[in-house]
Amino acid sequence: MTVSVSLGAPRPSHPRRRDVLAYLSASVAAFTLAPAVRAQTPQATIASRMGDGQRFDSATLTDIARQLSKKPFVQPPNDLPDVFSNLNYDQYVSIKSLQPPIWSMEGRGIALEPLHRGFVFANAVDLFLVEDGAVRRTGYDRSQFNFNGINVPNDLKDIGFSGFRLISHPAEGKPFEFAIVQGATFFRALARGQNYGAIARALTLKPAEAKGEEFPVFRAFWIERPSIGSTSITVHGVLDSESTTGAVRMTFRPGDMTIVDVETTLFPRVNLEHVGLGGMASTYFYGPNDPRDADDIRPAVYESSGLQMLNGQGEWLWRPLQNPETLQISAFVDNSPRGFGLLQRERSYETFQDDDQRFERRPSLWIEPLGEWGQGSVQLLEIPSDAEINDNILAYWRPKAPMAAGSEVSFAYRQYWGWNAPERPPLATVSGTRVGRGNGGRRRRFTVDFSGDMLGDNWPTDLKSVLTVGPGVFQNLKLLPYPERKTVRVAFELDPGNENACEMRLILEAGGKPISETWLYRWTP
CATH class of the missing domain: 2.60.40.10 (Immunoglobulins)
Structure with a gap:
């Protein structure tokens, strides 16, 4: 069953991905921690339980999230120097690391590159490496970066990082970047030969609600060093927001199809009425079913062509995406879904004829729930957009039952990033x-x-x-x-x-x- 909602007057534009992150940065910038409060920050709690030099234990990480949930939410500190917070996009992407990616010279199959803070990526996230069971914090050093003309003070302190990228270094074949984890709880992945497109969310809270969407943030990551010649890497994280905390484990397996297993345990501070699991965002600007009188030399512009669903009754559903005049919310009611995702079915250059964006190379993202998810609905938000850089499509699973304050809720799913979904309907x-x-x-x-x-x-x-x-x-x-x-x-x-x-x-x-x-x-x- 599909429940339809059309809300409000036309909206001129959906916030861009970078604008959403800018909003997060602005909200952080408006909050300054007093010294007495700073001693009780989540970062201090994390450092005392599983910081530099300590032994890694995933149970302790879960307990850190549980401990944080019993305390009021604390905004990340506003400590990014102006020289980085005032950067435009081109200046930010011009910052280049002078160091080879971590582990890239050790033959471990996968390497890690920390990402600089700046532009809208203002929040600092602690990066800890886990090597032989020991935790080692990755510290920031300005001498390890080429700033390409940006006037950076020589005495810059350790400002931390905004996230990281993951690079596959196979024993045979060329290295390729396959994932970026950066901003709020956002992350992206792709298969070999693709361009970045859809973006995943570790957690989605209250999208399209009148009071505004809530964006959780990652406080810290623990990245396990791969074994020699490994084809996978495991990342642990602690997320935090006004409504909930959580412990997340993500295992990335790059290749011709990149697979990510996500395991999450949430500790709600309040009753969570509107939670999105397996969330993903993408772009649909115009195409043959929604031309919008586009004055453009390209016949179509979109990262994903439709929402595919395999419901609990085994029915395959296909919903083409649109760029509507007013906000559209669709709820596809189901019980224990078998899979859903935003797919890019168009793989020919002729469909888009875009020599820069190459939309035909954007990944499809398919979610396979692991375990029974019970009653709920796949929700699709189609948001009016007047620019192709806006992520105006959002899809996720919304459980029917609220998550109670003080409870512990665990769920898991598998993501498939690639040219096609892992299985196709045995039908036309x-x-x-x-x-x-x-x-x-x-x-x-x-x-x-x-x-x-x-x-x-x-x-x-x-x-x-x-x-x-x-x-x-x-x-x-x-x-x-x-x-x-x-x-x-x-x-x-x-x-x-x-x-x-x-x-x-x-x-x-x-x-x-x-x-x-x-x-x-x-x-x-």
Whole structure:
């Protein structure tokens, strides 16, 4: 079941990814810790329990998160020197490390590069290396960076880091960067040969609510040194926010498909009514189903083409993404989902014809829950955007039951970052959705293409399309087979009448059984 919500007047723009982080930085900058409070900071608690020179123990890390949850939330200190907080984007990315990545000369298969603070990445996060069971803090040294003309004081103290990147150094083949963990609880990954696109969130709290979204932050990371020739690396973190704390374990396995296992235990400070698990954000600016009268030489601009879901009943669902005129929230009610994700199905240069962004190389991100997640819904937020750099798409699993204050809640899932999801529907899949002006009034014309081997030369003669619309009505429904392309096109017109939102559901059937995934779509003016 899909629950639809359309909220408010048109919004001119969704905050950019960098603007969201700037908001976080601004909120931090407005808070200055007094010396008496500073001694009780989360960083002090972390250092006393699992700091430099101590033995690493994952149970202790979980207990640190539990201990922090029993204390009021403390904003990170405002201690970033102006020379870095006032940088623009180009200045920030010009800062280069002069040191080889950590472990890159040891043949361990994976290396680590700490990331400088600056621009909107104002918050400091402690980076601890775990080597032979011992914890060693990674300290900052200005002499290890080339600032490319930025006037940095020679006596700069240890200001820490904003996050880190991970690089694969295989015994054979070229090294490639496969993940960045930086900003709030955001992280990105990709498969070999791809460009960064979708961004994951370790935790999503209260998105699109009137009081504003809450952005948890990572306080510290413990990164386990890989063994010689390793193909994986494990990262532990402590997250913190006004509403909850948590302990997170992430195991990265880079390759032709990069897999990340995420295990999280939350300790809510308050009752959590709106929590997002397996959250991810992406960009959809325009495409064939949502052209928006774009005055652009490119035929399409988007990082992800749709939301794929495999629900608890084993039904495959496909929801093309849109850039709507008003905020759209969809809830796909389910029980124990088997998977969901934002996928990039378009892999040809001709689809985008963008020589810089290469959207056809952006990763698909698929979430596979580990264990039973119970009742809830996959939530999709489509936010109006007037620029392609905005992350205006957000998807996550929202549990139906609140998480009670003082409780301990654990969950786990596996992420697949790559060219395709780890498994494809054993059915015909949607290969194209196009929308345009209909025959008068508010009518809209739709074509939906389904492709698959079963639609080739021996396509079923009793094939039929099953389309439902509510509210509104459809007219001129046609089924157009193209066996030479192993494709069937369904064409129809939507007459919304006076309605401002119409939900549509379309599937191909033969022999009384589905032979395609289910196409879902919401039309809005």
